[in-house]
Amino acid sequence: MQAYDVVVIGAGNGGLTAAAKLAQEGLNALLLERHNIPGGAATSFCRGRFEFEVALHQLSGLGTPDKPGLLRLQLDKLGVMDDLEFVEISDFYHVATPDGFRITLKTNREETIAVLKDQFPHEKDAIQRYFDLMASYANDMVGAFIFRDPEPSREKYPNLYQYALRNSKEILDEYFSDPLLKAVLSVYWGYIGVPPTRLAFAYLSMILFQYMEFKPYHVKGGSQAISNAILNKFISNGGSARFNCGAKKIIVDDGQIKGVITDDDDEVTTRYVVSNISPIATYNHLMDPEHISQDVSVEMKSRNLSTSALTMFIGFDCGPEQLGITESTNFLMSSTDISDGLFDRMNRLDIKDELMVLSCYDVTDPEFSPAGTCQANVVTLKYGEPWLRIPPRQYHDVKFRCADAMLKRIYEIYPEAKNHVEEVEVGTPLTHMRYLGHPLGAIYGYEMLTKDSLFFQPGRHSPINGLSFVGGWAGDNGFEPTLRSGISAAKSIIRRMGQDKNNFTNMSS
Numbered sequence: 001m002q003a004y005d006v007v008v009i010g011a012g013n014g015g016l017t018a019a020a021k022l023a024q025e026g027l028n029a030l031l032l033e034r035h036n037i038p039g040g041a042a043t044s045f046c047r048g049r050f051e052f053e054v055a056l057h058q059l060s061g062l063g064t065p066d067k068p069g070l071l072r073l074q075l076d077k078l079g080v081m082d083d084l085e086f087v088e089i090s091d092f093y094h095v096a097t098p099d100g101f102r103i104t105l106k107t108n109r110e111e112t113i114a115v116l117k118d119q120f121p122h123e124k125d126a127i128q129r130y131f132d133l134m135a136s137y138a139n140d141m142v143g144a145f146i147f148r149d150p151e152p153s154r155e156k157y158p159n160l161y162q163y164a165l166r167n168s169k170e171i172l173d174e175y176f177s178d179p180l181l182k183a184v185l186s187v188y189w190g191y192i193g194v195p196p197t198r199l200a201f202a203y204l205s206m207i208l209f210q211y212m213e214f215k216p217y218h219v220k221g222g223s224q225a226i227s228n229a230i231l232n233k234f235i236s237n238g239g240s241a242r243f244n245c246g247a248k249k250i251i252v253d254d255g256q257i258k259g260v261i262t263d264d265d266d267e268v269t270t271r272y273v274v275s276n277i278s279p280i281a282t283y284n285h286l287m288d289p290e291h292i293s294q295d296v297s298v299e300m301k302s303r304n305l306s307t308s309a310l311t312m313f314i315g316f317d318c319g320p321e322q323l324g325i326t327e328s329t330n331f332l333m334s335s336t337d338i339s340d341g342l343f344d345r346m347n348r349l350d351i352k353d354e355l356m357v358l359s360c361y362d363v364t365d366p367e368f369s370p371a372g373t374c375q376a377n378v379v380t381l382k383y384g385e386p387w388l389r390i391p392p393r394q395y396h397d398v399k400f401r402c403a404d405a406m407l408k409r410i411y412e413i414y415p416e417a418k419n420h421v422e423e424v425e426v427g428t429p430l431t432h433m434r435y436l437g438h439p440l441g442a443i444y445g446y447e448m449l450t451k452d453s454l455f456f457q458p459g460r461h462s463p464i465n466g467l468s469f470v471g472g473w474a475g476d477n478g479f480e481p482t483l484r485s486g487i488s489a490a491k492s493i494i495r496r497m498g499q500d501k502n503n504f505t506n507m508s509s
């Protein structure tokens with residue numbers, strides 16, 4: 001029976017960085033992944049002459065070499081920055097509606113304020129005050145959280161205490177009266193998966209602030225290039241990885257991790273497991289029920305599963321300029337509704353007026369797709385549960401009906417697109433469920449309703465000794481937080497191992 005210091009289950013962002021950090025520190029780690037390639041959602045796939053990006057729209061937290069964000073610093077320490085080429089995206093996003101409204105917000109704060117004031121002159125003063133509020137809020141967050149103030153207080157951080165847990169719609173209503181402006185300023189709710197009525201203002205403001213300060217990026221070769229670079233680093237530092245081979249069972253004895261049985265029925269011993277999959281699957285599918293404590297059960301039941309998504313990948317036989325796509329990130333909007341009604345839309349099995357994001361990486365990186373072509377990755381959010389209720393023989397009809405409706409919406413904004421489609425592939429919540437293994441195909445872990453937001457997250461620790469969680473189920477979702485979560489989990493395991501060793505030495509002396 002082989003023995004490892006640590007077994008990592010799942011090669012998503014969090015699992016990969018945890019494994020790479022552990023190997024870099026000289027630990028003997030095994031990485032198990034059910035799929036045949038690394039990355040989880042951070043991956044790509046090929047159809048015809050296109051390699052389609054699955055998930056990465058705008059990478060946050062990187063910053064520039066002169067003004068590095070936390071993610072750049074950590075990837076640098078992991079030794080993977082030299083293997084990657086990042087491309088800065090100059091726009092936040094473009095919003096387009098079928099009646100011809102168009103606006104592009106740039107990552108430069110002053111430019112964005114000017115564009116907004118120009119398009120919405122009746123809201124001029126409120127626009128300035130809103131951006132000032134976001135800046136003060138972000139300063140408070142940085143002081144209290146990034147610099148970990150040991151004694152935060154309402155006096156020191158008034159905006160943080162006043163606004164963090166208020167929902168975003170409430171703040172937008174307080175500042176603005178124009179529904180279109182409110183909808184334009186809140187489109188990033190789609191990156192968290194929670195409509196503005198239940199989205200903590202902390203998230204909406206920090207996303208905008210992060211992209212303004214550290215700029216959004218894409219990467220040459222897509223997110224698969226990041227996943228490959230981290231995996232290669234893990235292997236070159238002595239780590240072992242098995243693909244097409246998941247974890248079937250975690251062996252626990254007397255509250256302590258003892259080993260893992262793989263899908264190949266190979267039993268390995270270890271005292272530490274890092275799980276990059278959901279706590280629901282980890283406890284319910286990989287462990288015997290007697291190991292699930294009452295606290296863990298209650299915690300799991302108190303959370304909602306996040307939304308999944310309908311995704312469409314389109315390869316065009318021409319460049320983006322011929323289609324009229326001038327920005328990388330485009331929100332196609334046909335309703336200014338930001339109320340709870342968005343939850344109903346996400347539960348429907350059709351497409352009418354859903355918000356859709358269309359990313360065209362070729363705008364910033366003309367070499368992204370084969371010469372003379374470009375690709376679009378289009379996403380709209382949909383809960384998984386209604387898709388599970390579709391009888392199998394109707395599944396393809398529903399999927400293609402939705403795909404047709406999405407294409408129609410795209411052609412409304414970019415009419416030339418319909419003459420240049422060369423490849424189309426569609427993913428549904430069931431596709432995400434199959435490839436990620438997450439319950440109901442949830443793409444953002446647990447739902448980040450205000451009550452479950454950053455201050456109240458389950459965290460990465462388990463009452464079972466030696467078990468920790470990384471990735472989107474253990475904290476915030478998105479590339480930056482999940483990549484960073486693996487590194488901090490690895491550091492904490494290394495510290496823990498040191499303590500265990502000391503305890504053992506003390507006991508035996």
Ligand SMILES: Cc1cc2nc3c(=O)[nH]c(=O)nc-3n(C[C@H](O)[C@H](O)[C@H](O)COP(=O)(O)OP(=O)(O)OC[C@H]3O[C@@H](n4cnc5c(N)ncnc54)[C@H](O)[C@@H]3O)c2cc1C
Binds near residue numbers: 276477
């Ligand atoms: C369509 C889409 C669009 C997105 N857009 C963005 C974006 O623009 N910006 C952004 O920052 N984030 C975006 N995200 C979110 C981001 O991709 C995720 O937050 C992040 O990739 C999740 O990483 P993770 O570490 O949680 O692992 P996951 O990606 O969830 O990977 C988990 C891994 O575990 C494996 N696994 C499952 N069960 C087992 C088992 N029993 N044994 C072994 N392995 C197992 C799976 O195969 C998978 O590889 C998007 C996600 C999706 C799906």
